[in-house]
Amino acid sequence: MTFLPPHTSDKRRMPETAHYKKVPVMEPPADVSADVDPSAAPYGLDHTVPAASPGKQTFTWQRETSPPRLIASTVSTGCGSRQALHAGFIRSAQRPLRDTARDPATQYELRRNRRIGYAVSVARRPAESSLHSPPCHIRDWGPVVRGKDRDYKLDAIPGSWGGLGHIVRLWRDPLGFLESLPKHGDLVRLRLGTVRVWMLCDPELTHHVLQDGRTFDKGGTFDEATRLIVQDGLVVAPHEPHKRQRRLVQPVFHHQRLDQYAAVMDTEIRAVSDSWSTDRVLDGVGEMQRLAMRVTARTMFSSALGEHTVAQVREDLTNIMDGARHKLFARMSGLAWVPTAAGKRFDTSIARMNKTVTDLIADYRRSGRDHGDMLSMLLESTDEHGDALTDDEVHAQVLTVFMAGTETTASLLAWALHLVSEDEDLQDRIREEARELPNEGVGLADVGKLKLTRRVLTETLRMYPPVWIFHRRLRTESKVLGTRLPEGSNLFYSPYVIHHRPDLYPEPHEFRPDRWLPGASDHLPKGGYVPFGGGSRKCIGDEFAHTESAIALARILGTWRLRPMPGEVVRPAVKASLRPDAVRLRLYRHARQEA
Structure with a gap:
């Protein structure tokens, strides 16, 4: 210029x-x-x-x-x-x-x-x-930030667009832009709107940051959009409140509870699979959302949600996840005051979702009995000092588990169906493995036997991690890679960036489940695989998602042959999560299943 x-x-x-x-x-x-x-x-x-x-x-x-x-x-x-x-x-x-x-x-x-x-x-x-x-x-x-003892020179990388900084490139091609950052260094400096940020591109550096949750905390502009969705839930709670909340929420995801949830998951998954018909063109994204929604509703609220409510919540969840990205970018670019159609749908859906959860909590409080589901456990959970979650905190945790759990699992399964549909031999091998599942009463021990299925899901999470970017905020002045960063600095790391480093994963854009054979991944450094984050803030529901996804993929491929529609190209849709834009598959029931 x-x-x-x-x-x-x-x-x-x-x-x-x-x-x-x-x-x-x-x-x-x-x-x-x-x-x-x-x-x-x-x-x-x-x-x-x-x-x-x-x-x-x-x-x-x-x-x-x-x-x-x-x-x-x-x-x-x-x-x-x-x-x-x-x-x-x-x-x-x-x-x-x-x-x-x-x-x-x-x-x-x-x-x-x-x-x-x-x-x-x-x-x-x-x-x-x-x-x-x-x-x-x-x-x-380059911008200069005044510190206590010195000035911090932040030399921005190429591609900054005036007052918007790198927002334009991040909006237009987020994955391509992020994947280009490691060539600029292990700690890359960007400007998003009026805010200067640091991107962590090195796995070991990322691991170091994740292990120090007190110094690298949450808060600031970039968590505000998330807070609109989950309020002060585990995802955005600062360090001390997060420790307390996690201690009270952890029993909900105890292994004994997961063993009970597995049977409920299996029942809902088979009900969805049985509703499909031969020669049908399957909407992979929509059906996986429906499947994940039914599983979450049954495990979280037992039978409290009817079919109409589940359908409405599913529509609201789509509007919320689509609108969250618009909200975040609008805040970063200083355009949060501009009304948009996506923003209006977001506000309407989040208000309706909040009312649904508030009414459910009130009903459970009035009944006073244990329904054997997650919400009952959240309401009854106490720590060693007798401290319990308030209704507002329960509300925030329900939103966190319900929205994050549904969206991430649906995205993971949609990508997995797309990837395995292109390899019939892989489908046959998973089908053979799925025969080991009992017809009823599936438990964690049965899921543990699905070795190949779990490797397929692990590789899918490597290629397309549902949460494609995470945020941390520096609580005190700190030195990172020899560079002192002032208090309040914003740091980001992207599982997508780390998972596509060719020095960690040769031919990173190739789908290879055998990368995860025993011993094959021993060379990876700490922080080399972080689809669910790490440290004290690692996703509390990661095992829940793994269990649900393994049962779902095994049951679907145990019943159906999947074939992609000719000529269709599946592309990533970067919203609040990283999901495919569309997955359309032709279904064929296995001959053994016809009788």
């Missing part, structure tokens, strides 16, 4: 409000840095303008009217070729005439750009070096 003089042959003209002319000067330009107080704001501009030789005539660009606006272009000049799109901000770009910096309007522009967080160092080049732009050379740029 550059400022184009009005006479340039390039078709992109300067706005009419900004005209420049080339004029001779005999005196060296004034040092404009004297007018810029570096302590006036937390961001500074470093200007270096070498004086011309005394008595030598030079040329410069002089602005005739108001300060210029920035335009998007790619122009080869004496300073090189750069490309960007900006909305009134200075970035890694050609700066206009330094001599006009004495002008009050230009001084305003300089201070304005300092306030929004850019530090630009410019050195004058000879006027003859470029015919198409004011002579200049960009030496350095």
